[in-house]
Amino acid sequence: MAALRRAVFLDRDGVLNHDRGYVSRPEDFEWLPGVMHALRALQRADWALVVATNQSGIARGLYGPAEYANLTAWMHSELARHGITLDAVYHCPHLPDAPLAAWRRQCDCRKPAPGMLRRAARDLELDLSACVMVGDKPSDIAAGRAAGVAACIRIADAIDHVSCDIADPPADFTCANLAEGARWLLEHEQRRHA
Ligand SMILES: [Mg+2]
Numbered sequence: 001m002a003a004l005r006r007a008v009f010l011d012r013d014g015v016l017n018h019d020r021g022y023v024s025r026p027e028d029f030e031w032l033p034g035v036m037h038a039l040r041a042l043q044r045a046d047w048a049l050v051v052a053t054n055q056s057g058i059a060r061g062l063y064g065p066a067e068y069a070n071l072t073a074w075m076h077s078e079l080a081r082h083g084i085t086l087d088a089v090y091h092c093p094h095l096p097d098a099p100l101a102a103w104r105r106q107c108d109c110r111k112p113a114p115g116m117l118r119r120a121a122r123d124l125e126l127d128l129s130a131c132v133m134v135g136d137k138p139s140d141i142a143a144g145r146a147a148g149v150a151a152c153i154r155i156a157d158a159i160d161h162v163s164c165d166i167a168d169p170p171a172d173f174t175c176a177n178l179a180e181g182a183r184w185l186l187e188h189e190q191r192r193h194a
């Protein structure tokens with residue numbers, strides 16, 4: 001049997017791109033600085049790259065599944081131009097009190113639930129205990145903990161950082177952007193293997 005792989009689970013908005021709230025079109029999708037470089041470095045170090053994103057904009061009727069799929073296809077092609085391949089992208093379109101009945105559900109995939117991470121582990125044969133979660137919200141960190149990942153990295157700007165609620169699930173590392181998070185991760189594993 002092939003060895004289980006490890007993955008970096010990436011929240012999308014606020015980690016890969018500026019979180020402008022319910023981003024649904026390529027023209028509103030602005031990559032955060034250093035993201036391409038960080039993803040390439042992680043990919044080169046043999047981390048699977050898996051995006052796990054709550055997309056309640058679908059349940060709220062702000063955009064449809066087709067618009068979401070279109071943006072995701074565009075994201076893949078942008079990354080491909082930079083030599084980056086995402087192993088998978090998972091999204092949760094649900095909301096317990098959604099205005100659209102089709103998406104109104106108490107699901108197991110909306111973070112802080114770990115459903116998307118568990119599904120990725122099954123689909124890609126991942127060792128969850130060797131995976132890492134990167135997110136900008138407490139719900140991202142909580143999803144990582146619930147899935148039993150090795151470490152959780154919180155992206156927070158200086159203001160967010162100060163206002164982090166004491167009740168928030170603590171991250172293993174808090175930093176300003178994915179580039180810093182990737183550097184921490186790669187240095188951390190070098191130390192472990194030294
Ligand atoms: Mg986010």
Ligand SMILES: [Zn+2]
Pocket residue numbers: 091092093094095107108109110
């Ligand atoms: Zn869901």
